[in-house]
Amino acid sequence: MMENIQATLNRDPAVQAAKPIKMKSRNVTVHYGAKQALNGISLDIPEHQVTALIGPSGCGKSTYLRCLNRMNDTIDAAKVAGEILLDGQDVYDPDIDVVELRARVGMVFQKPNPFPKSIYENVVYGPKIHGLAHSKQDLDEVVQTSLRKAGLWNEVKDRLDEPGTGLSGGQQQRLCIARAIAVSPEVILMDEPCSALDPIATATVEELIDELRENYTIVIVTHSMQQAARVSQLTAMFHLGDLAESGPTEKMFSNPDDKRTQDYITGRFG
Amino acid sequence: MAEHIVTSYEDELKFIIRRISEMGGQAERMVEQAVSALMRSDWGLAQSVVADDLLLDAVQREVDERAIRTIAKRQPMAIDLREIVGAIRISNDLERIGDLAKNPAKRVIAVHEHTQPMQLVRGIEHLADLALDQLKQVLDAYATRDETQALAVRDGDEAIDAVYTSIFRELLTYMMEDPRNITACTHLLFSAKNIERIGDHATNIAETVYYIKTGEQMSAERPKSDVTASLAHSDLTTPPPPGAAGE
Numbered sequence: 031m032m033e034n035i036q037a038t039l040n041r042d043p044a045v046q047a048a049k050p051i052k053m054k055s056r057n058v059t060v061h062y063g064a065k066q067a068l069n070g071i072s073l074d075i076p077e078h079q080v081t082a083l084i085g086p087s088g089c090g091k092s093t094y095l096r097c098l099n100r101m102n103d104t105i106d107a108a109k110v111a112g113e114i115l116l117d118g119q120d121v122y123d124p125d126i127d128v129v130e131l132r133a134r135v136g137m138v139f140q141k142p143n144p145f146p147k148s149i150y151e152n153v154v155y156g157p158k159i160h161g162l163a164h165s166k167q168d169l170d171e172v173v174q175t176s177l178r179k180a181g182l183w184n185e186v187k188d189r190l191d192e193p194g195t196g197l198s199g200g201q202q203q204r205l206c207i208a209r210a211i212a213v214s215p216e217v218i219l220m221d222e223p224c225s226a227l228d229p230i231a232t233a234t235v236e237e238l239i240d241e242l243r244e245n246y247t248i249v250i251v252t253h254s255m256q257q258a259a260r261v262s263q264l265t266a267m268f269h270l271g272d273l274a275e276s277g278p279t280e281k282m283f284s285n286p287d288d289k290r291t292q293d294y295i296t297g298r299f300g
Numbered sequence: 301m302a303e304h305i306v307t308s309y310e311d312e313l314k315f316i317i318r319r320i321s322e323m324g325g326q327a328e329r330m331v332e333q334a335v336s337a338l339m340r341s342d343w344g345l346a347q348s349v350v351a352d353d354l355l356l357d358a359v360q361r362e363v364d365e366r367a368i369r370t371i372a373k374r375q376p377m378a379i380d381l382r383e384i385v386g387a388i389r390i391s392n393d394l395e396r397i398g399d400l401a402k403n404p405a406k407r408v409i410a411v412h413e414h415t416q417p418m419q420l421v422r423g424i425e426h427l428a429d430l431a432l433d434q435l436k437q438v439l440d441a442y443a444t445r446d447e448t449q450a451l452a453v454r455d456g457d458e459a460i461d462a463v464y465t466s467i468f469r470e471l472l473t474y475m476m477e478d479p480r481n482i483t484a485c486t487h488l489l490f491s492a493k494n495i496e497r498i499g500d501h502a503t504n505i506a507e508t509v510y511y512i513k514t515g516e517q518m519s520a521e522r523p524k525s526d527v528t529a530s531l532a533h534s535d536l537t538t539p540p541p542p543g544a545a546g547e
Contacts, residue, residue: 256375283377285515295377297309298302 049076052217052247053098053135058112060093060102067093069271070112075217075264080239080248082258082279085268086294091251094268095219098249099135100128116217133160136210140222142202144194144209149186152194152205153177156213172212179245180208181238200231207238211246218242220250224257236261255295259283267291301379312370313380316387319363323394324439326356330401331435331498335428338404338491339421341412346405356398363391378515386512390442393501393508397435400498404491411487420474420485423467424492430460431495434502441506447513453506454518460499467492468528 053075060068068090075081075098083091093102100121102108114121121131133156144152153173157163163172173190177183182204186197194205203223210218220239224232239248239261252258258265259279266276267288275288286292293299304310330349337346367388370376376384411421434456441449471485471492510518 255377259377284381286378292378293302296380297304297306297374299305 052077082262089268136215150190176208176212334405346408349405360395450506450509464496
């Protein structure tokens, strides 16, 4: 009897074997000029899982996210130290090709930002500059696969020549996700991807994130506790540039260890 | 713990928690009065217990509605979620305790139409004292969120089960001695069972208090001493060896 119960419990999708680590960071610090924004973050990001970064505004979660594909390089005053490994390789190694890194670690931003071009051109832009597709046939295929994976194909297949900016907010965001997927990334970083979307579009994007997890490793910054609880398997709580706590999402939202996490997720300080 | 940024949320939670404490006090009073009515054949007191049960039911529905409204409005997390889910569970247990107190109260007339020796009801009084003590302790544990006391209450249920088992044996013996005792003894047996069940609900509440405080479920191993379900006729005709009731 007890064995049957145990067997049933083991079928619970929450009870899973640990996934290999895709990205590993050790003691990452970031300074913006004299101001220190991150105070030594060490965090493992497992493969094919959604890791949510939460915390009050200014806690460093977006700064940390931007370290993962060296987006902070574009800010002159930003100085990053510590170690960030992608499949064991240091992403801040001087020999690394940053453009290639950003193809492997793609990013989706808070506000949908399609290029002022056609839907088709938005998707093929990346594959073209990375030389991933050459013939028209290759490009057509990339467009279809990426838009399908982003759950947008059926809505736009008859108007691929129309401007991407003409789509609704939710569709634009899925177009941006399709654009990120088109270069076959391994990791997708999302910085509050739903904050500008209505609840229906949010639900579509969340459903998409859950499907994408099968093929990609996802790191998402979100201000919505409920969203973090719904879409992620792991949650990391940032506070004033520190990593307060990280662990399985279920535990973080039902019984967190750190008082700062407890206070933040229950709305006791902001 | 710090208060919520949104004060109306804080007020909603405090309201629900206060209601639970009030329900606890009322359930406790009902159990006391029901047993007292049974001891003293006080039909008036018994009737007031029956009437009080309606109030307890109404408060339980109120707690349910408030809790669901708060979940819908606030999407509580962590300790807040446990507090609210805990309140729903505890109010349910307290409502059941009210029902279980009402039941012996309703039997007051039936029991006393048939004269029986006072010692028959003495055992039940003792059982009720134990159950009431458990209830008091678990309400204290809830008020102070004391998980150690909650554990003690869970373990204390063993004593109630043991006394119930011995009352069960005793009442059967009276019934076998003189069939005219059967009606009163059966009513008393039901009353004893109801009181024993009150102890079980106190245990449920203890488990909930433990969960609210720690976020973990109490371990499953629970002492069990109500062996009446497995008692055979032969167990009853030969007196049990000393100490056997607590096995």
